[in-house]
Amino acid sequence: MDYLEALNKRYSVKKFDTEKIVSADALFHILEAARLSASSLGLQPYKIIIAQTPEMKEKLIPAFYNPSQISTCSHLIAIVSKNTIGPEYIGSYFNIISETREISLESLNPFRESISKHIERLSTEEVMTWADKQCYIVLGNLMFAAALENVDTCPMEGFKQERIDEILGLDPATEKVAVTLAIGYRSEEDEFQNFKKVRKPKEKLFKFI
Amino acid sequence: MDYLEALNKRYSVKKFDTEKIVSADALFHILEAARLSASSLGLQPYKIIIAQTPEMKEKLIPAFYNPSQISTCSHLIAIVSKNTIGPEYIGSYFNIISETREISLESLNPFRESISKHIERLSTEEVMTWADKQCYIVLGNLMFAAALENVDTCPMEGFKQERIDEILGLDPATEKVAVTLAIGYRSEEDEFQNFKKVRKPKEKLFKFI
Numbered sequence: 001m002d003y004l005e006a007l008n009k010r011y012s013v014k015k016f017d018t019e020k021i022v023s024a025d026a027l028f029h030i031l032e033a034a035r036l037s038a039s040s041l042g043l044q045p046y047k048i049i050i051a052q053t054p055e056m057k058e059k060l061i062p063a064f065y066n067p068s069q070i071s072t073c074s075h076l077i078a079i080v081s082k083n084t085i086g087p088e089y090i091g092s093y094f095n096i097i098s099e100t101r102e103i104s105l106e107s108l109n110p111f112r113e114s115i116s117k118h119i120e121r122l123s124t125e126e127v128m129t130w131a132d133k134q135c136y137i138v139l140g141n142l143m144f145a146a147a148l149e150n151v152d153t154c155p156m157e158g159f160k161q162e163r164i165d166e167i168l169g170l171d172p173a174t175e176k177v178a179v180t181l182a183i184g185y186r187s188e189e190d191e192f193q194n195f196k197k198v199r200k201p202k203e204k205l206f207k208f209i
Numbered sequence: 210m211d212y213l214e215a216l217n218k219r220y221s222v223k224k225f226d227t228e229k230i231v232s233a234d235a236l237f238h239i240l241e242a243a244r245l246s247a248s249s250l251g252l253q254p255y256k257i258i259i260a261q262t263p264e265m266k267e268k269l270i271p272a273f274y275n276p277s278q279i280s281t282c283s284h285l286i287a288i289v290s291k292n293t294i295g296p297e298y299i300g301s302y303f304n305i306i307s308e309t310r311e312i313s314l315e316s317l318n319p320f321r322e323s324i325s326k327h328i329e330r331l332s333t334e335e336v337m338t339w340a341d342k343q344c345y346i347v348l349g350n351l352m353f354a355a356a357l358e359n360v361d362t363c364p365m366e367g368f369k370q371e372r373i374d375e376i377l378g379l380d381p382a383t384e385k386v387a388v389t390l391a392i393g394y395r396s397e398e399d400e401f402q403n404f405k406k407v408r409k410p411k412e413k414l415f416k417f418i
Contacts, residue, residue, distance in 0.1 A: 003212075003242065003354060003357055004238060004241055004242065004245070007242055007245040007350075008245060010245075010247070012247060029213060031411075031415060032213055033212065033213065033216055033353075034414075035408050035409070035411065035414055035415075036213070036216040036217060036219075036406070036408060037349070038219070038221060038352055038364055040364075040366055042407060044408065044409055044414070047409075047413075047414055047415070047416065048414055048415050048416070049415075049416045049417075049418060050415060050416070050417050050418070051418050052417055052418070053418070056418050093407075096407055096408075096409065096410070097407045100405050100406075100407045101404060101405050101407070129338055129341075132338075132342060133341060133342055133345045133388075134345070136342045136343070136345035136346050136349065137345050137346075137348060137349040137352075137364075138349075139346060139349070140246070140345065140346040140347075140348070140349020140350050140353065141216075141349050141353060143247055143346075144242075144349065144350060144353045144354075145212060145353075148212050155247055155249075157249055168418075179342075195310060196309050196310050197245070197309075198251060198302075198305055198306045198309045198310070199244050199245060199253065199305075200244070200253050200305065201305070202240075202244065204256075205243075205244055205253070205255075205256055205257055206240060206244075206256070206257050206258075206259060207256065207257070207258045207259070208258075208259045208261055209258060209259070209260050209261070209262070209265050209377075
């Protein structure tokens with residue numbers, strides 16, 4: 001399927017078909033697209049929690065204002081952003097660079113210092129905003145890849161922050177749910193699939209200079 | 210090309226080949242992927258400016274801290290986010306819904322009121338953060354589609370806010386550049402293309418519950 005056709009077919013599902021589960025293969029591919037997301041400075045200030053058991057999805061329902069997607073989806077994906085980026089986190093990132101590229105940690109010192117200085121200049125609030133924005137690139141990649149896999153999605157920002165963080169066992173001092181994505185297959189009963197997609201016309205959205 | 214292969218091939222280009230220009234066709238497809246992006250409440254709180262003339266790209270160079278991409282890219286795309294969402298903006302969105310779906314504006318009143326109330330509850334700061342995050346879904350879609358079109362990219366957050374807004378003629382009271390993306394084709398001289406991609410291993414990034 002052509003990717004623009006896939007994106008055109010995508011819509012924010014209100015009700016999924018509870019009989020249909022996303023296959024392990026399709027899920028693996030979609031998550032791999034998330035893992036390959038670009039992020040600022042390469043720091044990937046997030047982790048991704050996938051709620052897949054009926055019990056876990058049930059447990060998450062009270063954390064959402066409109067839970068019809070949570071109670072019907074195949075998987076609920078929570079993108080968890082880091083609230084702080086300390087020397088330890090930067091250190092673990094550089095360990096991965098060193099292992100992946102088979103180069104010494106020492107040779108990476110100038111790069112490490114420049115990244116550390118950049119992050120140190122940011123306030124706690126700025127780090128959180130910066131990290132959240134990176135999570136939305138992940139969200140974009142998840143939705144795009146899902147569309148290519150013919151898997152339906154609904155991005156969901158309408159959750160109770162403390163409640164969802166608590167259910168997922170997050171440490172509020174260091175991390176929080178940035179955004180969530182329900183995935184699965186549209187229910188035949190979901191009338192929203194028949195509505196025409198509404199987007200700004202090109203002449204209002206784009207300006208060429 | 211398989212989409213995971215395309216995402217794997219993607220990297221943040223440091224230097225583009227100045228001889229190669231992205232074709233109008235490829236650019237059209239990439240921008241269409243941006244136009245089809247999902248956004249919170251469907252409000253698409255952004256516009257997209259495409260700097261394509263050599264003069265305009267040249268003019269933008271001083272707005273960036275590391276301008277090697279700007280001076281070599283084919284096109285520089287600026288995603289501009291709205292700072293405020295007022296009744297007029299919401300009204301224009303509902304006009305598009307009404308026209309696209311051929312339904313009366315009156316029938317949309319309950320939906321319009323619910324969206325207006327939601328936005329009114331947000332502080333100016335919250336609206337800006339919310340709008341910026343939606344711009345990062347657009348950024349994700351642009352990079353993903355470009356990878357599928359075999360077009361290289363570099364997302365760029367390192368710009369001087371006031372400077373770039375001024376060069377692009379934005380009204381700082383109502384809008385600002387959220388993030389930019391340089392597109393084009395990697396220069397053979399860009400050594401970064403030979404480096405192995407560094408990402409968190411699956412077991413560190415994903416948690417299944």
